[in-house]
Amino acid sequence: MEYMNKSLTKLHELLKNGEVTSQDLIKESLEKSHTLQEKCNAFVTILDDAKEERVTDNILSGIPYGVKDNYSTKGILTTGSSNTLKDYVPFFDATAITKLNEAGAVKINKTVLDEFGMGGTGTTGHTGNVLNPWDTTRICAGSSSGSACAVAAGVYPYALGTDTGDSIRKPAAYCGIVGYKPTYGMISRYGVFPFASSLDHLGVLARSVEDSAIVVDQMKGIDKNDMTSWDSSNIHLYDSLTTDSKGKKLCYIKELCDISNYPNADEELKLHLENFNKTLELCKELGMEVNEVSIDRKLLNAIYSTYVVIHSAEATSNMSNLTGLIFGPRGEGDNYITMIKDHRTKGFSPLIKRRFIIGSYVLQKENKERYFNNAQRVRRLLVDAWKELYKTYDAVILPVGIGPAKKFEDLNKELDTNTIALDEHLQVGNFGGFPSITIPNGFINNLPVGVNITGNCYDDINVLNIANSLENAMEYKGQTIGGVVNE
Amino acid sequence: MSKYKAVIGLEMHCELKSNSKVFSSAENSYSEIANSNIRPVDMAFPGTLPVANKKSIRDAIKMAMVLNCEVPEYMYFDRKNYYYPDLPKGYQITQFDSPVGVNGHIEIECNGEFIPIDIHDIHLEEDAASMDHLYDTSVIDYNRAGVPLLELVTEPCIHSAEEAVAFLEHMRSAYKYCDVSEADTKKGQIRCDVNVSIMEEDATEFGTRVEIKNINSFGNVYDAINYEIKRQSELKDAGRYDEVEQETRRFDEESGTTIRMRSKADAIDYKYFVDPNLPKYKITNEWLEEIREEIPKLRNERKQEYMSNYSLSDYDATILVKEKEISDYFEKCIEIGMDPKEACNWVNVNIIAYINKYELEIKDIYLTPEMLKFIVDNIKNGTISSKQAKEVFFKVLDEKKEPSNFISKENAQISDVNELEKIIDEIIGYSSSQVEQYRSGKDRLFDYFVGQVMKNTRGKANPIITKELLHKKLDI
Structure with a gap:
């Protein structure tokens, strides 16, 4: 009997009824971890000594889960998938981990990410590439690569992720699962390695909207250690779930979704957009109103460069603590400057170094106005454009990416500049701190693709309900690799 | 330059x-x-x-x-x-x-x-x-x-x-x-x-x-x-x-x-x-308003005030405002009715010397402005002499007791005219040669008689009354 492919509520019921024990679940999850590690290289650390937890009324009690390796876990190696912290063992837990500990959830492994969350391919972690469990010649996307991979492979019902651009919501799509990042500040960032603080969100990768809601209910809450966290004690995501979204108003952006925008569209993109249109039809059948809206293409095309400027600037500063002087392997040299240089030269991957250079460049006195300040202005324009939509609509619905997961061998192919905005629009969710969820909405060439629903700040319940209704009307809820649908 | x-x-x-x-x-x-x-x-x-x-x-x-x-x-x-x-x-x-x-x-x-x-x-x-x-x-x-x-x-x-x-x-x-x-x-x-x-x-x-x-x-x-x-x-x-x-x-x-x-x-x-x-x-x-209300009057403003309102010298005012606590103490003295110059003298001379000697802060001393006023009031109403007041002042500080403990009948100043007259008569009685010399112009001997009175009363005689009585009796 297999358990780790089941939903949280089902597992809780089985545990409560004594049909299975926490110990059984841990054993199965660990076995699957080792198998998947062989196949996909999804983990930095597998916690073979994971201890069972007492089963209580908390749905998460006794059930295994995975932790992205940028969440500080007390006494457990936490690397951020970087050589700069390859031996770093935190002496405190991230607040979100403390909350899951209190629920009696069981950590099984620490999952691979793109180094410090920077990157969208799962190829920059210090332990090597993470392979897509649906097709190992393809990427999982990133940066929550290992988490998405493991949840899709049925190692456990959920894993924690972080999302600065689309790092939960894109790998979720490429792995055929659900990825949810709630409103900025709903979950405390304390103890999670920062990437770009104004864009960093915590969230979850799971196999259903329902499971995502249960996990975030446990993770969220105001935290005295994070001044950007807010009190959400009156928000109960799981208890508020319904499958009725009749009368909800959705919109999609013509400049992103209309195939006529892409003269060079390949077969996958065509199928992806066709599939998206089917999802829109389904929304209408469910009684939702769906309208096409228009946003200036120029503004949309600025999303990615705005994102690069802001996140590079913040990342450069955030990662200045990685000097090897206080923690991390100490560099060689006869003074602090050469020691820091040595540590950072050896420790960081080329991608990160490139972004540090961009970050420093855009913050330099002579460049700041032109790049950094303008990026902040464009960020504001984009957020305002989306907020304008929320005056009329409950949520914006858009396809995730330009098709299914890319092949590793295609990563260095030149980008079609026409599709950049379509590939990167989820970053607007980070600019505005909007609640945003990706759910699977079909297959292209037997590979999963996803659709995203993004709403206004603090409107998480609305966003989850729209996703929940849609998920219920499709046949991908609970799916693991191969398209197996589980209870 | x-x-x-x-x-x-x-x-x-x-x-x-x-x-x-x-x-x-x-x-x-x-x-x-x-x-x-x-x-x-x-x-x-x-x-x-x-x-x-x-x-x-x-x-x-x-x-x-x-x-x-x-x-x-x-x-x-x-x-x-x-x-x-x-x-x-x-x-x-x-x-x-x-x-x-x-x-x-x-x-x-x-x-x-x-x-x-x-x-x-x-x-x-x-x-x-x-x-x-x-x-x-x-x-x-x-x-x-x-x-x-x-x-x-x-x-x-x-x-x-x-x-x-x-x-x-x-x-x-x-x-x-x-x-x-x-x-x-x-x-x-x-x-x-x-x-x-x-x-x-x-x-x-x-x-x-x-x-x-x-x-x-x-x-x-x-x-x-x-x-x-x-x-x-x-x-x-x-x-x-x-x-x-x-x-x-x-x-x-x-x-x-x-x-x-x-x-x-x-x-x-x-x-x-x-x-x-x-x-x-x-x-x-x-x-902002809440914070503004917390801002105390600062050094310079206080100094100007002490000089113009209380006619204190620049020197005295400067000492008083050097530390806020001392300035606050001084202001409290005035608030409860002490004479500003008197308060200034006590604070600048006696209190500051005392706290400097023992490396204390003014908030640490036992003597409150109220106690200081009590002592000074007792000089004014003639109960104690200035010299006694100083003794009381140090006793309060050293023994950490109310000044009333040290101002009692036994050591009170003798201001009773009859009692002092009796003592003076006695002295004149056994000092006939000095009386003679004084009356023949040796004014300096006046201090001899004051000294004798103080000796006889262990310094408790009210000096002003004593001098008045001596003049009355000697300057015939």
Whole structure:
């Protein structure tokens, strides 16, 4: 009997009824971890000594889960998938981990990410590439690569992720699962390695909207250690779930979704957009109103460069603590400057170094106005454009990416500049701190693709309900690799 | 003295008092044990976040108000990015874009003159760790990392070392009066950077500015400015002014000179940007009013008041206002009805001598203004002599008992005319030769009779009544 492919509520019921024990679940999850590690290289650390937890009324009690390796876990190696912290063992837990500990959830492994969350391919972690469990010649996307991979492979019902651009919501799509990042500040960032603080969100990768809601209910809450966290004690995501979204108003952006925008569209993109249109039809059948809206293409095309400027600037500063002087392997040299240089030269991957250079460049006195300040202005324009939509609509619905997961061998192919905005629009969710969820909405060439629903700040319940209704009307809820649908 | 006009700007860093550090829950207190007052955020462990200390923000706003600065509507912080081992995050949280106070102005007193000082800005930031450079190694103490620091920047409006030090003294007093800092240079709580340039008296353009960094006492500020004026003037006189470079120097205490550290051309670009971890915080008018009400009357204002309202001398008023606690004590004395001059004498002479002798603070002594008034009232109504009052004063302080315990019938002053007459008659009786000499013109002998009365009464005779009676009986 297999358990780790089941939903949280089902597992809780089985545990409560004594049909299975926490110990059984841990054993199965660990076995699957080792198998998947062989196949996909999804983990930095597998916690073979994971201890069972007492089963209580908390749905998460006794059930295994995975932790992205940028969440500080007390006494457990936490690397951020970087050589700069390859031996770093935190002496405190991230607040979100403390909350899951209190629920009696069981950590099984620490999952691979793109180094410090920077990157969208799962190829920059210090332990090597993470392979897509649906097709190992393809990427999982990133940066929550290992988490998405493991949840899709049925190692456990959920894993924690972080999302600065689309790092939960894109790998979720490429792995055929659900990825949810709630409103900025709903979950405390304390103890999670920062990437770009104004864009960093915590969230979850799971196999259903329902499971995502249960996990975030446990993770969220105001935290005295994070001044950007807010009190959400009156928000109960799981208890508020319904499958009725009749009368909800959705919109999609013509400049992103209309195939006529892409003269060079390949077969996958065509199928992806066709599939998206089917999802829109389904929304209408469910009684939702769906309208096409228009946003200036120029503004949309600025999303990615705005994102690069802001996140590079913040990342450069955030990662200045990685000097090897206080923690991390100490560099060689006869003074602090050469020691820091040595540590950072050896420790960081080329991608990160490139972004540090961009970050420093855009913050330099002579460049700041032109790049950094303008990026902040464009960020504001984009957020305002989306907020304008929320005056009329409950949520914006858009396809995730330009098709299914890319092949590793295609990563260095030149980008079609026409599709950049379509590939990167989820970053607007980070600019505005909007609640945003990706759910699977079909297959292209037997590979999963996803659709995203993004709403206004603090409107998480609305966003989850729209996703929940849609998920219920499709046949991908609970799916693991191969398209197996589980209870 | 140089024939050129000196132009001086000051940066004054002052550590603020608080329970916890400015963005960390670690204790903010001096500790002999290195690295004992630290939390993970003070060493920038990954994932830690700053949390702003509301008290420090409040104190910063208070000082901005004292300097008559404009206070912005929103409080937020910037990151100043640079690498140095005493800065674990690789950036200092400070205020660049929108300091807590800008465009301020105050008036200070220097050698009896009032001088206006323009304030460029005052901003709140975190201190760095402290480092010790030993023979072949350096050690870091993170206790100081994250201690709240208020940096005040003047406009280049100061023209002499005297003015500079008068300003610094003025500000130190303001910090102490507002109770936001101990402002103790010996504990390194105040550090200064000084910018000095010289120009012809009638020139319109400033000369080349030299910065002297990290001066840790006012005496050194004084010496550094004078040295720098001299150095620059000599170069200018010798026609070598182009050798004065825009640079950063340090003050060398041993030689009393300034020494070049680096050129301004090598200045670091700090790549400032708003810290996203500290959300913008609205400063409401209600809060501002609340803070304004907490600002006490400051030193100079009190001094002027004491001189004009109570006719105290400049000397006395200056002593009274040196410490707020002493000034408060004095004001309390007046509030409960003591004569200002009398109160001033008791405080400035007796109380200050006593607290200095035992290294106490005025708040630690047992004698309250009410007790002091009680003692003085007893002199006035003739119960005790001034000499006895002093004894009572010290007994109260030493034995920590109410003064009424030491003013009793047994040691009360003898003011009863009949009793004193009896004693005087007795003395005249056995001093016939002295009486004769006195009456024949030897006036000095009057003191002999006073002495005899005091001897007979163990000093308790009311001296005024005694003298009156003696005159009555002897001057026939």
